[in-house]
Amino acid sequence: MPLNAIAMHKKVSCKRLRPNARFQDWLLHLCAEAKAKKSSLEPILKEAVESLEKYPLPLKTGSECIILKGFNKKICLYLDKCLSSVNKDVLSDNRGYREPSSSVRPSPLSPILSSQLITRSSSNSPVSETLSNVGLSQRQGITSNPDSAISENLQENVSSDSGFSNSNKKKRAKSIYKPAHRSGSYAILVTLLEHSKQNNSNFSMTKEGLIEKAQIHCEESFVRPKAGSMYTAWSNMSRLLAKGLVTKTRKKNAEYSLTSEGEKLAMELLEASKNIPNLNDMIFHDKASTSSGVKVQFANTAKQGLTTTEEPCQIEMQPGEFDIILLIDKNETGGLKKRNDPTIMEFNKYPDLKHDYRSLKVGDFTWIAKHKSHPEQELVLPYVVERKRMDDLAASIKDGRFHEQKFRLRRCGLKNVIYLVEKYEKNKGLGLPLPSLLQALTNTRVQDGFKVRSTNSLNQSVRFLAMMTKRLTIRYGKMTLRNGGEECDDSDDDLKFVVPQVVKLMTFEYFNKSSAKTKPLTVKDTFIKLLLQLKGVSVEKALAITNRYPTPHSLIVAYYKCDQQEGELLLASLKYGDQTRNIGPALSKSVYHLFSTLNPK
Incomplete structure (x- = not known):
């Protein structure tokens, strides 16, 4: 370093001429x-x-x-x-x-x-x-x-x-291909192996038949791709063909069969999966699941204050005389005659799940107790599920079905209403902003008192329904069920488990007829549906107004007796909901301007 630079206290920087x-x-x-x-x-x-x-x-x-x-x-x-x-x-x-x-x-x-x-x-x-x-x-x-x-x-x-080095390539080449448990490749290999054992003459299967039987062994869907993906479980077939584990006979109406290597691998997979329980076994054959979180103590004596001869009943089911069956609305499927419908195939994954397809007037899923000896005797359990995908939820809010369906669910007579919401792809392009949809679900839970359950796919929704079926089977399996009129005499009160119960339920025939859209409406019901069309009117507010003024004529007469200022505040002090909140002056003013111009005479 030059001395003059040090003397002058100048900054000296050293740089490499060619650092690289x-x-x-x-x-x-x-x-x-x-x-x-x-x-x-x-x-x-x-x-x-x-x-x-x-x-x-x-x-x-x-x-x-x-x-x-x-x-x-x-x-x-x-x-x-x-x-x-x-x-x-x-x-x-x-x-x-x-x-x-x-x-x-x-x-x-x-x-x-x-x-x-x-x-x-x-x-x-x-x-x-x-x-x-x-x-x-x-x-x-x-x-x-x-x-x-x-x-x-x-x-x-x-x-x-x-x-990669050549040695790594050799190691990779020597590695043996083994599909994951309950993957698409696993399901195809195991299904072809089972088919070859059952049919000694014909070892091959068509694509439709293979998909129908392989879905039971796979978690993913063979016909519907995952959210954000273009591939289904059937896409694994190309890998099996490339590795020489499956052969394809012809291009048109192709049939698939196992090779000797594929049969050997399928037998290994089937042997390794014997000790691995599937979802059906975990839900319906788990011994630990038979005990719920609440201690259930049933006595042999009758409930205090209740005798079996108080009221005559037409239907009575003793414990062990009935089965709990999940009812699925036909409109939730693409048609029962459609061979590879995604919804039907998902439910077929659970062989022990007792379910049936009916035309439900309200809700998408519900449960019934069906008598084993008399199949015509069916009682509805107080649970109903309304399934909504996020895009369908946005569409129902736009066209008004959202509030109308909630109103009918509240009036159906079943006390436990579950809103099952499915995620749609990445929740993008729904038609409404995502915060607006989440706010609507929050209002459904807080104001309407519904239970809101969120799932990521149809697979998780079916799993939830299967688990609900198992829990309801445990809960009602040791109860005596009777038909009891218009509403179910059951609640979530845990104290009812201390003593034996005689639960009153409505019949499925009455439930379906009373919930139909085309049934004759009373004047009060029509008045409620009319008020729900106004912005800001919820079901609780409409019920509060109709409890005070059951018909439009009674409300118009009340408005006719008031001046404008009194009429605008006539409904402001009405209480609604469990928290006894006021309807408010803004909504009261809107209703007044709708009915005040009419002459009651």
Whole structure:
């Protein structure tokens, strides 16, 4: 450092002239060859050289160059190859890398291409590995620069697997393909194996028949892709055909069968899965699940204050005389005659789930107790489920079905209403903002008192319904059920489990008829539906108004007796809901202006 600089207290900075000389020289060779061959890689390499010259810090590996402009994965990959070959050679010969003189243009692999290394015959040497990786076909008589091979390989579309060594490729080739449990490949192999055991004459299956039977063994759907994906479980068939585990007989109306290797693998998979329970076994055959969180104590004596001869009843089901069956609305499916309907196939995954398809007037799912000896005797359990996908929820809010369905669910006579909401893809493009839909679900839970359950797919929704069926079977399995009129005499009160219960339920026939849309409406029901069309009127507010004024005529008469100021505040002090809140002046004013112009006479 000059003394005058120290005396003047000036800042002195030391910079490397060429911090990445090795990488820079290699790229200059590649750039010169690309220019001589008029390759399309010339501008890319020239940009990489310029950015490397401007970078002031030394780079240890080629992968670190990815932060610079002009570098891509292929260039970094070959820089790492050259560097690793040089380092291996230096270690084997116990000598370091010598910086080339400025008068001689350096060769990036000059230590490797020395005469001593070329004459080596070992195939495991770094030289042979490097030359084989960069695309040279001959190991003897090498006269061209290895950088030319690098540039030729860069110009080609090199696969991402070129960065792995030959030994890793051999290890990968030796690995045995084994599908995951209850995956698409697993289901196809196991189904074909079961079919071959059952049919000794015909071992092949068509696509439709294979999908129908394989769905039971798979968690994913064979006909409906996952959210955000274009592939179904059937997409695994191409992999099985490529690996020679399944054969395809003809292109049109193709049939599939197992090869000898596929049959061997299927038997191994079937043997390994014997001790692995599926969802059906976990839900319906789990001994630990038979005990609910509440202690159930049933006595042999009758309930205090209740005798069996108080009221005559037409239907009475003793414990053990009935089955709990899940009823599914037909409109939730694409048609019962459709062979591979996604909803039907999901329910078929649970062989022990007792379910039936009916035409439900309200709700999408409900449960009935069906007598074993007298199948015509059916009582409805006080649970109903309304299933909504997020896009369907937005559409129902737009066209008004949302409030109308909630109103009918409240009036159906079943006390436990569950709103089952399914995620739609990534909840994008729903037609309404996502916060608005979440607010509507919050209002449904808080104001309407419904239970809201969210799932990510149809698969999870069916699993939830299967678990609900099991819990209801446990809850009502030791109860005596009777038909009891218009409403179910049951609630979530846990104290009822201390004593034996005689639960009164409505018949399914009465439930379906009373919930029909086309049934004759009373004047009060029509008045409620009319008020629900007004903005800001909920079911609780409409019920509060109709309890005070059952008909439109009674409300118009009340308005006729008031002046304008009194009429606008006539409904403001009415209480609604469990929290006894006021309807408010704004809504009262809207109702007044709707009915005040009418003459009661």
